[in-house]
Amino acid sequence: MRALCWEGANSLAVRQVPDPELRNAHDMIVRVRRSATCGADLPLLAGRSPFLAAGDVLGHEFLGEVTEVGPQVRRHRVGDRVVVCAAVACGSCWYCRQGLYSCCDNGGASTAAAEAAWGQPTGGCYGHPRATGGFAGSHAEYVRVPYADVGAFTVPETVSDDRAVFASDAAPAGWMGAELGEVGPGDVVAVWGAGAVGQLTAQAATLLGADRVIVIDRHPDRLRMAEAHTGAETLNFELTDVPAELRERSGGRGPDVCVEAVGAADGGGRPASLAERFTGRRDGPVEDPLAVREAVHACRKGGTVFVSGTFTGFVDTFPLGAVMNKGLTLRSARQHGQRWIPMLLDRMARDELRTEHLATHRLPLDQGPAGYALFRDRADGCVRAVFTPEG
């Protein structure tokens, strides 16, 4: 089959690779109909993961049709149209029972790297290095889905592929930021990042009753899209004093809930640091806590800061003093999609949650390298490139 393979830093190519195979009794095989780019791919694309190997297939946000099921799969049959949660989780361990699916004890086939980096192994993810999961990505004609009864969800007939594909990752990530940030009626919510996750966080906050939602970014096209599709107010951080604006718009208190949803930051307009100039590591996405720092400073006393962005290692200059002295609650997670996907699909079916506008570029898989270049550079108004392997 054809698949979009990582070849080296900032180098992708569509290659012939072996078809996936059932490896466990709870597996199934899905023929991919839609597979979206995601900010979490950018550090991998840039070659920042020492565990990614040439030939690895990227992609983790996808929807497709079941073509083969293992003997222990009960909820799905060949022909079902399913959206698959990007996080691989068993559904049976203590963490899954608590709804913390991305923390699943059994979701990774290879766990040594995660244990070394973070102290404990976490759940798996498609399209990530073998050392941190072991599952090929979805930018391919077919993909293997482990724990299929837990991670795959039948899409209601009335929900289009273009809408439902975002129930795989961006929509649950957005919902998580609002729900775990404990957004409630009357809240003022600030969201850093007007990409897919930021916009869906804004939509979720509105659905949870927020009085005022403010989205912050520096790309005018993304801000316009957020205004048009989420009803949020927007701020361009290159043109205004964000903390002052947020104070003004929240009665001087600061937002009740601040969500950082920048993803793999593009570095904003700040000058390169000495270290970045020395190492030459300013040519791609950076793990920059700029938005987190601003969120912590802006948040009202006793409020909540939720970090949705793509952080994999260390960041410096974190304002721990402000967290303590303002009595903030700081939360974060990779998305626990299995917890919310059925509800999100219901909302999509009722037209309460609309996502298709986020797919600004729909491309055949063969144009995958060009799609990632657009997405990485935020060029041509790209919010998400979505690939159609069958197209």
Place this chain on the structure above:
Amino acid sequence: MVRMGRQALAALRTLVVPRRRSRPDADPRPGRWQVVTVDRPAAEVLPGGRWPEPLRPLDGAVELWLRPAPGGRGTELAARPLGGVATLPGMAAHLVGDDPGLFLRDTLRRVKQLVETGEVLRADRSPMDRPAVPG
């Protein structure tokens, strides 16, 4: 969650831990205990007091210990090389390699997966392991 009766648990401990020498938290020697929490009652972790398949090749080379996990989290299962030292005999040494702790942790994790999900999760085979069929 099904819980094991106190008498049954005591009987199980007697059955499966004849080589136990001390509790994990009281061990002053090298060869640290490796522990995993399995979200199931003890009777499901070591059914009938038998060692589950991933541990069986290490029978005679490691000692086991188990107890109920607090907060209804199932069962804590611990293992370490017999005698508390890193050097193991024969086939066990071959299996364990240079890092018995890592190997034991991996083995315990496989036991946990088997008990909790019914199977040990396998990674996709890499393209290098399998030739592509042109299509």
